[in-house]
Amino acid sequence: MAPRLLAGSLLTFCLLAESCYGTVLFSTLQPTLVVSASPKEGEVLRAGDDKITVTWGMNQSFPVGTDEAYKQVKVKLCYAPISQQDRAWRKTNDDLSKDKTCQFQIIVRPYNSSSQQSFDWMIERDVPTATYFVRAYAYNSDGREVAFGQSTDGQKKTNLFDIQGISGRHASLDVAAGCFSAFSVLSLFGFLFLEKRKAKTSQKS
Structure with missing residues (x-):
C-alpha cells in the first residue's frame, strides 16, 4: 500500500511541477508588443559594417494592465522561413526551449511601459548570410516568455531584409x-x- 501511495504522490508532484515549470509554447504568447526595424524590405546589409535600429513598445490597443507582469524585454535577430529551409539548425519549434529561429541577441533591457524603446545595433561579424526579421520577447519575474512582437507579419513574409555575412579571408x-x-x-x-x-x-x- 505504501509504495502505491508513494508512487501516486510522486506522479502528482511531477504533474504539478510540469504545470508550474513546463516549457513555454510560442503559440500561447500574446502579440502585445509593437516592433519595427530600420532596414527596408529587401534591403541588403553587411555584417560588421552596417547598423540596425530596432524599436519596441506596448501595443496600446490592448487593455490597460495587460503588461503588468512584464519585467524584461529581449530583442533578437531571427531567420526568415526562406533561410530555414533544409537547415535543421535553424528550425522553428513551438516549444521555445527548442526553437532555433532567433539565435542572435540584439539587446536586453528592463521593460518600460511608459514609452517606446529603441537601440542601434551593429550587426555582429559572425552573423551569416541569410534573410531576417526582428522579434522581441517580454519576460516575467520568473524569466519566462509571456508575450512577443515582431517586425514582420504572422506568416513571416513581409518586411524581411538580407544580411551579407563575411566571407573569405x-x-x-x-x-x-x-x-x-x-x-x-x-x-x-x-x-x-x-x-x-x-x-x-x-x-x-
Missing part, C-alpha cells in the same frame, strides 16, 4: 600573409648572398 590575415611572403623573399636573398660569399671564400683558399 579577414584583412589581418592578408596583412600577415603579406608580411610572411616578404620575410620569405628576404630570407631567400640572404641565403643566396651567404652561399655566394662562401663560394668565393672557397675559391680564394
Whole structure:
C-alpha cells in the first residue's frame, strides 16, 4: 500500500511541477508588443559594417494592465522561413526551449511601459548570410516568455531584409600573409648572398 501511495504522490508532484515549470509554447504568447526595424524590405546589409535600429513598445490597443507582469524585454535577430529551409539548425519549434529561429541577441533591457524603446545595433561579424526579421520577447519575474512582437507579419513574409555575412579571408590575415611572403623573399636573398660569399671564400683558399 505504501509504495502505491508513494508512487501516486510522486506522479502528482511531477504533474504539478510540469504545470508550474513546463516549457513555454510560442503559440500561447500574446502579440502585445509593437516592433519595427530600420532596414527596408529587401534591403541588403553587411555584417560588421552596417547598423540596425530596432524599436519596441506596448501595443496600446490592448487593455490597460495587460503588461503588468512584464519585467524584461529581449530583442533578437531571427531567420526568415526562406533561410530555414533544409537547415535543421535553424528550425522553428513551438516549444521555445527548442526553437532555433532567433539565435542572435540584439539587446536586453528592463521593460518600460511608459514609452517606446529603441537601440542601434551593429550587426555582429559572425552573423551569416541569410534573410531576417526582428522579434522581441517580454519576460516575467520568473524569466519566462509571456508575450512577443515582431517586425514582420504572422506568416513571416513581409518586411524581411538580407544580411551579407563575411566571407573569405579577414584583412589581418592578408596583412600577415603579406608580411610572411616578404620575410620569405628576404630570407631567400640572404641565403643566396651567404652561399655566394662562401663560394668565393672557397675559391680564394
